[in-house]
Amino acid sequence: MNKTIIILLLGFCLIICQTNTSRAQLKEKKVFLLAGQSNMDGRANGDKINPEDLERLAKISDRIHFYYNRKPVAPLKLTTPKEYHQKKFNITHSFGPEIFFGIQLAERFPDEEFIFIKRAKGGTSLYGCWNPEWTEEKAALVNEVHQPKLFYDFIDFTNNTLTNYQPDQYQICAMLWVQGETDSAVKKWGEKPANTYGANLKNLIKTTRDTLNVPNLPFIIFQVGNGKVVDGMKKVAYSDDNTFIIPQSNNPHSEDFYEKNPPPVGHYTAKSMKKIGIEFFKVYESIVNEDTNAMEIAEVQDKNSERNHN
Template sequence: MFQTIKTACIVCSTVAGTLITSHVQADTNPVVDVFILAGQSNMVGAGDPQNLPDHLAQFIDPNPNVMFRSWLNGAEYGTDWGPLEPRGSSNFGPEMMFGNVLSDVHPDRTIAFMKIAYNGTNLACAWNPEGCGLNLFATLVETIDEWKEELEDLNYTVRFAGFVWVQGEGDCTALWAATPYGDNLMALIDGVRTAAGASKMPAVVAKVNPRTSSYPYVDVVHEGMDNVATNDPKVATVTCKTIELKADDIHFSSTGMITLGAALGDTMLGLDPFGLAEEFEACPSDLNVDGEVNVLDILQMISEFGPCP
C-alpha cells in the first residue's frame, strides 16, 4: 500500500511540475544525460564476446538507448554517435553492462557515454591535471568539449550526469605514485567536474585489484580511493576483489567486465546521477548464498527482482 501511495505521489508531483513548467520547456531541446568514462586498460576493455557465456551474450548486444563515442589508446573509434556496442575491435569494457543498468532503470531518458581510455597509464603523471609526459587530462578535456559540441549540433541540451574511473594499476607499481593517489584522484575528479560545468557531478571509482607481485602497493592506492569517497558524498568506490580476472591476474575477464559494469551502474544510481533525489537501495549481494558475490548473483537478482532498485 505504501508503494502505491508513493507511486501516486510521484505521478501527481510530476504532473503538477509539468503543468507549471510546460510553457517554459516547450521550445527547449531534449536533454541528453552524459556520462564520462575514463581510465587505463581495464576501461579500454579486454572483454571478448567469443569468451562470454551464452547466458550473458545479451548484455553486449547493441543498446539503442545509449549513444556512444570512444577514444582509445590515441585513436577515435567511429565518427558519429551510434548505439552503445563493442566498437573498433570486438573487445568491450564495463560500459556495456553499465549502459544496460542505467537504460533499464531509466528507459525514458536519453543517455550518452564519452569513453576516453589508454593502456598502461598512471594517475600520478599521465592523467594528472598538472600534466606530465603523456598529458591525457588535457586530451580528456579537449575530447569532452569536442563531443559536447557534436551533441549540441544534434540539437541536444547536454547535461553531464556522472564520471566513472577504472584505473589504478599504473600507480600500484611504485610508492611515489601510490602514496599521493587520493590527492591526485580528487584533483582529477574536480578537474573533470570543472570541464563538464557540473560541480557536484557524481563519480564512481573502481578499486581495481591486480593480484601479481608486480603491483605491491594496491592497498595504498585503495586507501587513497576510499579517502576521497569518505570526504565527498558524491563519490563512491566499487570493490573488485571478487570480480573474475583473466589468467594474467590483471585484466578482467569477459564475465568480469559484465560483473564490473553491473556494480558500477548500481553504485552510480545510488548517487542519483539524474538529479531525481531518489534513494536507491543497494542490490542484494550474495543472493544465492554461495559465499561469493559474482555474476551469478547479478543474474539471479535480475531474474527475481528486475534491475536495481
Template structure:
C-alpha cells in the first residue's frame, strides 16, 4: 500500500513526533555548509579547553565535526566542541584537553548566519610540511602524494560519504589553512608555489574548482619572515583567497603555539575572512 493511502492512528502519529523530537538535532537530516580545515599544530590546536568559558565549551546543535588525525579520529561526525586535537604527548582518545580555531570560527559563522548548519572536516597534524607531508603529487597516483595529503582527501571522502548515508545534503564552502612553521626555511616564492600546487590539486580531487581558501599567519618569532610573507601574498592574491593575521595574538610557549584566547580570536578572523569572500562572490 502506498504511504499516501495509509491511515495513521492518533497514537502512531504521537509516537512519530515523540521519536523525531527525541532525536538530537545534529543527527537529523539537514543541509550543511561544509568547511575543510587543514595544516599543522596550530590548526590542530594547542589551546587549553580549560581556559575557555563554559559557554565557549558548550557543544553546538548547529555545528558538527569530523576529525581525523591517524591513528586517532572522532569516530564519525560529532557535535562540535573542544577536544578535536591531538598534541604530541597526548595518549588518550578524542575528545582531548585541547582545541583549535574551529570553535571561534563556528561561533562567529553561526552568530552572523544563525539559520545555517556547519559541518567541519578537520585533518591536521603537528610538525608537517608542504614539501613531503602535504605534497599533492600526481592526481590519481597515491604513490607520488604525501601521507597527509592522501589522508586529508580520504578523510573528506569518508566524511561526505557519511553525510550522504545519513540523508543530509551539503555544499563544500571553503578551506581554512594554518601551516608554515615547518617550512620556515623555504623562500617566499617556494612556499607560495608549493601551496598553490596543493590548492590546485585539492580543488581537482574534491571537484570544487572555485574552492575559497583562507590562510592564517604563523606567529612572528623573528625567524619566519619568508613564510609569513608568503602567507600574506597568498591571502591577498585576489578573488577566492583570504588572509588571517596573527596581529595581537600570543603563545603559551616560546613563540609557536597560540594560547586559548588567541586560538578563539583566530577562529573568529577565519570566519570574517570567509564571509568577505562569500559576500564578494554574491556581489560580483
C-alpha cells in the first residue's frame, strides 16, 4: 500500500472520528420545558443576585440555549421585563426558576449542553388558557377569551424550537410547572376552576406526554395557590410515579417557606426564587440518580445471570 493511500485512509478515519464526536456532543443536549404563570415567568429582582452567583451564571450560560416566549434563542440570562412590569415591580432585570435550576444543572453536568424552552404568562389559569380541553365557555368564566390558548401555543412553540435539531440530537428530560394562583381565586371566579384543578392538571400532563411522545416525561410541580388547587396538585403527584411536587409552607420557620415581597409588589423575593430553582434541580437530580441506580442494578443482574448461565 503506497503512502498516498495510507494518508487518504488516515484522513478519512479522522473525518469519521470528528463526525462521531460532533454527533455525540449534539446528542448530549438535554431539553427542559418550563411553563406556568407569573412566578414561572419570573418577577424576582435580578439586581439582587449576588456577584458570585452572577459569575457562576456567566461561566455556564453558553451551554444553555434559552428559548423564552418565542424570542430569539440566547444563552441563559436574566430577563428584561416589559416597561409595565418594570414600573409595577420596581425592577430592571427579573428572573424565574430557570436561572438557578440552570446553574445547578450545568455545574452538576459540566460536559453537557441544554435546551430550555419556557412559555409563561402572568395571571393565566389552567381552567382557561392552559387547558388542553379549551372551550370559549371555560375561558369566559375566568375572563380569558381574548388570551392566547397557551397549552396549544406552548406545544407549538416546543415543536417549532426542536425543528432546529435532528431527532437524535436532543432528549426531552423533564417539565417544570409553576401555576395555580389564578385557579385558587375562588372569590373571583367561583369554585369550578379550583375544584377541577386536579383533573385538568392530570389531563395537561398526559396530553403533553402524548403529544411530545415522551410517555414517562418527569413532571415537576412547585406548589402554589391554595385549597382545592393544592389538593389537586398533591393528588396528581402522589398517584403518578413520574410526577413530583415541591411543597410550600406558610410557616416562616419551615424549611418549605418561601418569602414573598410585601404587597402591592407581591411575588417571590430573589432569595426565594433562587431556592425554587435549586429545589427543582434537587428533584431532577434525584430522578437521574434513581435511574442511574436502576441501570447499575440491572447491569449487575445481567452479569450475574450471564455468570450463572456459563
